[in-house]
Amino acid sequence: MNLLILMLISFFPRPVCPPITENDYQLFLTLKQYYQNAFTPLPALPVNPRPLSNQLVIGYEPDKLPLIINRLQNLKVEIIFVDSAARFLVVNNSFDQSEPLNNSLNQLPGIRFIEPDYPVKALVIPNDPMFITKQWDKWVMYADLAWDIVTGGPVKIAVVDNGIEYYHPDLAANFRPGELGYDFINNDSDPKPDNPAIENAFHGTHVSGIIAAVSNNLIGIAGWAQIQLLAVRVLNDSGSGNLSDVARGIRWAADQGARVINLSLGGDAASSVLIEACQYALGKGTLLVAASGNDGRSGITYPARLSECIAVGATDDNSELAPFSNYGPEQELTAPGTGIYSTATGGSYREASGTSMSCPQVSGVAGLLFATNPALTPAEARSILAASALDMGDQGRDTHYGYGLVNAYRALQLAHQLLRTTINPAAINPQSMKTLITRRPLISPPTREPVWVFNSAGMLLLKLPPNSTKINLPGAGTYLLQIRSAHALQPLLKIIVTD
Secondary structure (H helix, E strand, O other), rough: HHHHHHHHHOOOOOOOOOOOHHHHHHHHHHHHHHOOOOOOOOOOOOOOOOOOOEEEEEEEEEHHHHHHHHHHHOOOOOOOOOEEOOEEEEEEOOOOOOOHHHHHHHHOOOOEEEEOOOOOEOEEEEEOOOOOOHHHHHHHOOOOHHHHOOOOOEEEEEEEEEOOOOOOOOOOOOOOOOOOOEEOOOEOOOOOOOOOOOOHHHHHHHHHHHHHOOOOOOOOOOOOOOEEHHHHHOOOOOOEEEHHHHHHHHHHHHOOOOOEEEEOOOEEEOOOOHHHHHHHHHHHOOEEEOOOOOOOOOOOOOOOOOOEEEEEEEEOOOOOOOOOOEOHHHHHEEEEEEEEEEEEEHHOOOOEEEEHHHHHHHHHHHHHHHHHHOOOOOHHHHHHHHHOOEEOOOOOOOOOOEEEEEOHHHHHHHHHHHHHHHOOOHHHOOOHHHEEEEEEOEEEOOOOHHHOEEEEEEEEEEEOHHHHHEEOOOOEEEEEEEEEEOOOEEOOOOEEOOO
């Protein structure tokens, strides 16, 4: 083991890992406030003018669906599928008619939107399996120290991709029989690739191994988190698909209770159905992690570019941005994405590069966070990852590295600090608690002792040093204050701030 560590240090130096500080904690609070309110507005953002030529997506109001279907049938338009939960249908637009289908339907009541469907593809750059140390990526991200804290738990992570070889010897134990996932290409519950011999058919299996290959089983590699995987197949074996299927896969995964959805795919377009699906998943308590793209240019691909998603760029073995990695103002985090060794089809292993490989690094660490504290919200987990990342570019967030290189050990340290500074609301006796009602968000503290401010759920919001003159509360709501005296903790004071 010591010889292996010496080899790792020699070939893959990893960035210095400073301890979590008060500044990191304050950054977490700032980011949490921001990400709780971040959303992408509808209608859809401007999109690439090269849609799929043969598909149209129609959003509808449920009570008008029979009228819309009747009109489509009269026009002899083929309906590919209807998604009643998401309130949209997809039709075959490759037929000859005197006027565009949009014009024929726009006058109907109950139409929410009519949009083209857009292509999406897996974001991987495969190469030959040449490596010295198989899992340098975990080393650079301090997995060895993180796994001393937690290795996994009852968390579901969905891989929305081109299918997973769920019976792979290094993955099978992290799938649950009868709950493998869903195949939106074949519309069945067997979400494995159809033809493993096709070059990119390994993609979803490779991504899954980075997240959750079985550890301590004397074979293969170790994934980030020992959790339950869900295979959600929305791309074909070659890694191609469309946004409407991706949107359906996202919604399905959220409905199955996935805490993390990994999206190692992307395209140059956004659509209403995709944005609505991401917002739906976020509302269900799901963290969305997406690959930034492999074009080596300024311009993050969708869905990573959406406010609802964490955009992940790729770094190389020197922890520098990989030449192929996209970048831009939406870049939020980076993680290793070059020469990543992981599981592949046929029970094999292989090396691959791309933001498809950096994205599941972040998803896996997020799985460890939710295993540590299942009560974390997506905004909190997202803020922990960003606040604990190692700043690799210009100071603060920048367009190339975002907040920096994800560090699993620091992320778990910050998560545990939040656990230690959280009170249990169920243990509070409301009869013994004094209540102060104020219309002002700025109030004078009740004492010159240190004061800690909690929200109504018991999560620490602020730490005020001795002799503070004001407490700046975020706004209307209920807060709990506790005086941290050197002699003893004083009883909690409830403050209700009204509009």
